Amino acid sequence: MRFGLLGTGPWADRTHGPALAAHPDADLVGVWGRRPEPTGALAQRLGTRPYADIDALFADCDAVAVALPPDVQAPLAVRAADAGCHLLLDKPVATTPEGARAVTEAVERNGVGCVVFFTLHFCAATAEWLRDLAPPGDASRPRPPDGGWQVGRADWLSPVFGGADSPYAASPWRREKGALWDVGPHALSVLLxxxxxxxxxxxxxxxxxxxxxxxxxxxxxxxxxxxxxHSVAPSAAGVTAEVRGTRGIAELPVRDEAPAVSFGRAVDALLTAVRTGQEHPCGARFAQSVTSVLHAAQEQLAGAGVPGRSGA
Known part of the structure; x- marks a missing residue:
């Protein structure tokens, strides 16, 4: 499958780009970014071509992988889907219900495949844990109580703004939206x-x-x-999650592989979704449900006079 990469930041440079370049069933045909200099530099490192015209990249691709801020990603994902490109998106797909819904509608309108890179669903250890514990069915649709899991928690504590030497600390959208929108999708991707x-x-x-x-x-x-x-000290950072119910207690295992390896599995998942025509569990509708929850939380915080930004 011919892929275009949208974005040139650390996530594109360290995860999306290397995974696509190394994948045996992906042909990375080019990179598009919002600034020409980093676009050219990343394309050179990945051994591919920089594109100044995003529509020209869509025309040359079967699919796009997006590593851009969510509210830049959403309209470009719609545009790519309308051009007939399959979508490998990052979380959250958008920070408004309208933006997320537009992506879902574009996927369904054009009949393209869509996978959203909720990392824990593509890391081998955590993905197996989630598959083993989840009841059958679509997590974005209501299901009756099954006597299984009754309570849960998911805590994601990062030192990005708490003193860590992180390439993501300078990200304008993370500074504006904070951990609610950046790591909140990971927590919800476990619980839902x-x-x-x-x-x-x-x-x-x-x-x-x-x-x-x-x-x-x-x-x-x-x-x-x-x-x-994103504001804890490096010594206090960590990711924990568990569910409890009639089946006992189940704790999320440690994520033990590089994100680029997990992203390679997300590429596999998109290839499978396109080949079979079946919606992936981490598809556009599930991502839309995650955005809806986070937006409701943000509305409450804003109503209390708390902006959705970091302590930077």
Whole structure:
């Protein structure tokens, strides 16, 4: 499959680009970015061609992989789908329900494949854990209580703005939107498949920088919590998640591989979705449901006078 890469930042440079260039069933035909100098430099490092005209790249591709801020990604994803390109998107797909819905509608209108790179679903250890624990069915649709998981939690504590030497600390959209939008999708990508869609969300600021807490009630009757932050000290960073119910206690295993390896599996997933015509569990509709939950949380925080930005 011929892929175009949209974006030239650290995520594109360290994850998307190398994974696409190394994948045996992907042909990386070119890179498009918003600035010509980094576009040319990344294309050279990846051994491919820089594109100044994004529509020309769409015309030369079967699919696009997007490593751009969410509210830049969403309209370009719609444009790519309308050009007949399959989509390998990053999370969140957008930060507004309207933007996420437009992506879903474009995917369905054009009959293109779509996979969203929720990392834990493509890392071998965590993906197996999620497959083993999730009840059958579509996680974006309501399901009745099945006597399984009753409560859960997912905490994602990062030091991006807490003193770590991180290439992502300078990201303008992360500084504006904070951990709620950057790592909140990861937490929800664990809880929604296991506990079902979210019925209500309560959001509260955590005090330190961009730290926020979420309390979720799911349509299955289960409940869960999230703590999200980019503002903890490096010594306090970590990712933990668990669910509890009649089946006992299940703890998320440690993610133990480089993101580029996981992204290679996301490429595999898109190839399979296109070949079979079957919607992937991490498709556009699931990503839209994640955006809806986070937007509801953001509205609550804004109503309380808490901006959705980091402590930078």
């Amino acid at each position: 498949p296991l506990l079902g869609p979210v019925e209500t969300v309560t959001a509260a600021p955590g005090g330190a920088g961009d730290t926020v807490h979420l309390v979720l009630r799911h349509t299955s009757g289960a409940s869960s919590t999230c703590t999200l932050s």
